[in-house]
Amino acid sequence: MKPVRSPLTGLLLPVAGFAVLAALPLIFSDAFFVAAVTLAFLGAAASLAWNLSGGYAGQLSLGHAAFYGLGAYVSTILFLKAGISPLIGMWLGAIVSAALAVFLGAITMRLKGSFFVMSTLAFGAVVHISAINLRDLTGGPSGLAIPLRPSPENLIFAKKLIYTYVALVLVIVFYAITRMIAASKIGYALVAFRENHDAARALGIRTLPLRIGVFALSAGLISICGTVHAQYYLYVDPDSVMGLNLSLNFALMAIVGGLGTAYGPIVGALLVSVVSVVMQAYLGDQISGLTQLAYAAIVILVLLVAPTGLGPSAHAFLKRRMTWLS
Amino acid sequence: MAVLTATGLTKRFGGLTAVKNVSFIARPGEILSIIGPNGAGKTTVFNLLTGFVRPDGGSVSLDNQDFRGMSPESRCRAGLARTFQIVQPFRGLSVLDNVVMGAMLRARSIEMAREIARQVLSDLDMSALCDVPAGQLPIGDRKRLEMAKVLATSPRALLLDEVMGGLIPIEVKRMIDFIRRLRERGIALVVIEHHMNAVMQLSDHILVLQNGEPIANGAPAEVTRDPVVLSAYLGANFALSGS
Ligand SMILES: Nc1ncnc2c1ncn2[C@@H]1O[C@H](COP(=O)(O)OP(=O)(O)OP(=O)(O)O)[C@@H](O)[C@H]1O
Ligand SMILES: [Mg+2]
Numbered sequence: 001m002k003p004v005r006s007p008l009t010g011l012l013l014p015v016a017g018f019a020v021l022a023a024l025p026l027i028f029s030d031a032f033f034v035a036a037v038t039l040a041f042l043g044a045a046a047s048l049a050w051n052l053s054g055g056y057a058g059q060l061s062l063g064h065a066a067f068y069g070l071g072a073y074v075s076t077i078l079f080l081k082a083g084i085s086p087l088i089g090m091w092l093g094a095i096v097s098a099a100l101a102v103f104l105g106a107i108t109m110r111l112k113g114s115f116f117v118m119s120t121l122a123f124g125a126v127v128h129i130s131a132i133n134l135r136d137l138t139g140g141p142s143g144l145a146i147p148l149r150p151s152p153e154n155l156i157f158a159k160k161l162i163y164t165y166v167a168l169v170l171v172i173v174f175y176a177i178t179r180m181i182a183a184s185k186i187g188y189a190l191v192a193f194r195e196n197h198d199a200a201r202a203l204g205i206r207t208l209p210l211r212i213g214v215f216a217l218s219a220g221l222i223s224i225c226g227t228v229h230a231q232y233y234l235y236v237d238p239d240s241v242m243g244l245n246l247s248l249n250f251a252l253m254a255i256v257g258g259l260g261t262a263y264g265p266i267v268g269a270l271l272v273s274v275v276s277v278v279m280q281a282y283l284g285d286q287i288s289g290l291t292q293l294a295y296a297a298i299v300i301l302v303l304l305v306a307p308t309g310l311g312p313s314a315h316a317f318l319k320r321r322m323t324w325l326s
Numbered sequence: 327m328a329v330l331t332a333t334g335l336t337k338r339f340g341g342l343t344a345v346k347n348v349s350f351i352a353r354p355g356e357i358l359s360i361i362g363p364n365g366a367g368k369t370t371v372f373n374l375l376t377g378f379v380r381p382d383g384g385s386v387s388l389d390n391q392d393f394r395g396m397s398p399e400s401r402c403r404a405g406l407a408r409t410f411q412i413v414q415p416f417r418g419l420s421v422l423d424n425v426v427m428g429a430m431l432r433a434r435s436i437e438m439a440r441e442i443a444r445q446v447l448s449d450l451d452m453s454a455l456c457d458v459p460a461g462q463l464p465i466g467d468r469k470r471l472e473m474a475k476v477l478a479t480s481p482r483a484l485l486l487d488e489v490m491g492g493l494i495p496i497e498v499k500r501m502i503d504f505i506r507r508l509r510e511r512g513i514a515l516v517v518i519e520h521h522m523n524a525v526m527q528l529s530d531h532i533l534v535l536q537n538g539e540p541i542a543n544g545a546p547a548e549v550t551r552d553p554v555v556l557s558a559y560l561g562a563n564f565a566l567s568g569s
Contacts, residue, residue, distance in 0.1 A: 185430050192416060192427045199414035202376065204402030204431040204479055
């Protein structure tokens with residue numbers, strides 16, 4: 001949280017960064033690469049949404065896959081059973097997720113630290129299991145397939161590259177929302193809560209309604225990512241949109257890139273994606289579990305070298321260098 | 327301007343009665359000092375006043391507003407602020423941002439809060455420290471930051487818990503001057519302090535606690551002559567530093 005930003009880092013850097021991201025799939029247009037970039041962008045958007053609550057307010061949630069999955073299921077079910085466009089369905093999914101988040105938050109946000117984390121884990125598991133068991137609605141473990149009927153109105157595109165840019169738009173919009181909140185009294189109040197709850201209370205800062213509100217916003221936004229996920233794969237099943245590993249990934253990307261910073265989740269998502277693509281390419285699936293193991297090792301390594309996340313640590317490093325030079 | 331009233335405050339922790347039937351009135355433009363040996367219950371009184379701890383008996387009010395059942399945040403919004411004996415900075419944030427957190431209460435935007443915060447920091451001669459991370463401050467500056475944060479909320483009544491602990495003599499002198507200026511502004515001040523010199527210089531009234539119980543209450547000159555106080559707590563040392 002740097003109060004005074006020079007216009008350069010304030011706007012130019014992000015614009016340049018997003019321009020580079022936008023150019024990536026055009027420069028390397030190979031289908032495998034485009035797919036990897038698309039997933040990285042979608043992951044970045046989801047992690048940005050997660051970071052609003054998990055990073056700024058420090059309310060580490062390991063249940064956000066439930067909201068992501070709800071976004072995927074609500075829009076898909078409405079599309080398949082009632083012919084409602086996912087462009088509308090994604091908002092309905094977001095509302096359902098946000099409402100559920102308000103309910104969950106009102107119950108659990110009084111819990112401290114690890115108790116809150118446990119409650120989100122339990123919540124994620126309950127929603128996941130419900131999706132498996134509500135066969136009539138969700139198709140059970142085998143999931144739901146969406147027929148390939150390309151049209152912008154269906155949010156279905158024959159050209160995969162379009163999804164890449166849909167995801168990038170989410171990244172940019174979520175980034176802008178994050179920046180706006182971070183610079184507002186709401187953002188400051190969330191950080192005050194995260195840094196020192198008693199000190200915040202002693203200064204008259206009421207955080208509970210804000211924390212619940214931002215949790216709901218975070219749930220709603222990540223739910224929209226879920227809808228895009230469904231339209232990209234044209235397929236939804238409980239494990240791939242509600243699994244615990246998904247929740248862990250949202251958190252991990254933000255943590256690796258820089259928790260509670262606006263760019264952290266983007267940096268983290270790109271890094272995590274590069275690592276998993278490279279792992280996949282070199283280690284393949286020959287020895288099962290090896291990829292995950294190497295992946296975990298790299299994450300641990302990153303956090304040992306850069307405990308506040310790659311972004312902030314690099315920033316601090318550069319700053320030290322600059323003062324040393326001048 | 328506000329009058330802070332405590333009536334019959336009592337708090338038990340298990341078998342221990344940490345605060346027993348404590349009453350006082352703190353008036354605007356006056357300084358009330360609470361003194362007493364370690365563990366006398368002074369900080370607990372502050373916790374009861376600010377709502378961090380629920381009393382087993384008694385009540386607190388600011389002007390005519392009864393604080394019963396109100397949260398610490400609501401009490402601060404009503405105009406009662408406190409510092410913590412063990413300072414509570416937002417470690418990861420800059421000094422300026424720390425004070426902004428307090429200034430938000432009376433400011434509509436972050437920009438306005440920043441203006442207020444700059445002013446408060448300048449009042450405390452801390453302008454040069456604006457960009458320093460709070461976690462890196464030496465103890466003296468941390469105590470001043472603790473003051474700056476609460477002052478930014480524009481309190482009508484202010485509770486200071488050992489803001490001179492750990493300060494070097496020159497810093498103590500500056501803090502005494504500063505607290506006097508707060509009194510002139512018409513803030514009702516309650517001060518917990520072990521530093522007897524400072525207590526004698528600042529206080530309009532002194533309340534002495536021992537084992538949670540008030541054993542004396544009055545003007546500094548009266549209290550220091552009170553044989554109960556002398557024998558129970560202050561002893562020979564005090565007679566020296568008080569004269
Ligand atoms: N939350 C708590 N739970 C249990 N006991 C407590 C609690 N807070 C304070 N006490 C006890 O109440 C008594 C009074 O403590 P308090 O901190 O109010 O003393 P104090 O006068 O501020 O002392 P000091 O001068 O050392 O700061 C002590 O015996 C302390 O151990
Ligand atoms: Mg104390």
